[in-house]
Amino acid sequence: MKNLSIALNVVLLIAVAVLYYLQFSGKSGADQSNQKAPASTLSGPLKIAYINSDSLLKNYDFYKEKSEELNTERDRLKAQYESRAKGLETEIANFQRTVANLTIGQARAIEEDLGKKQQNLLQYQESLSQQLLKKEADINNELYDSVSSFLKEFGKENNLEIVLTYTRGSGVWYANDSLNITQVIVDGLNDRYRNQSTTQADSTATN
Helix, strand or coil, X not given: CCXXXXXXXXXXXXXXXXXXXXXXXXXXXXXXXXXXXXHHHHCCCCCEEEEEHHHHHHHCHHHHHHHHHHHHHHHHHHHHHHHHHHHHHHHHHHHXXXXXXXXXXXXXXXXXXXXXXXXXXXHHHHHHHHHHXXXXXXXXXXXXXHHHHHHHHHHHHCCCCEEEEECCCCCCCCCCHHHECHHHHHHHHHHHHXXXXXXXXXXXXXX
């Protein structure tokens, strides 16, 4: 499940571009026109923090639970496919063993039937793959929305202007540890997730 990391890396690149612009646009803008720079660019250094996305995914309870659900679903669908594939394999073996005792018409009819079953099996495999991809995409979307909404609230409460995501090889070679808010965010996300789960459980029990 690397889609979130990819999406967050895109956000990182955009954020770096914004920082670059804010760093140099003040000088170039003064030369190009008489327009004043936005107030936000004149108010002093940006308040920036970053999150290690690998650590966040490793420790966020929602992600861990959803990953387990996805793995369980993958194993279930895999077992279903293997069972159907084994049944077809047995039919093919039986046909090969008894084909000498069949008429040409019987053999052709069975071959056609087995060919259709093979095609159906391939379509079934594709269907199962699509189910897993959709479930994974749904989890990634829910995960991204969850983290994004929490960071918006956290950023406003702590007067942060930019929160970057950091992963190994993401383009950030150094970041001061004092800017690392990963653990704070993980704790906040887990607290919110547990509270939501408790509320849902209480609601279900009441109904």
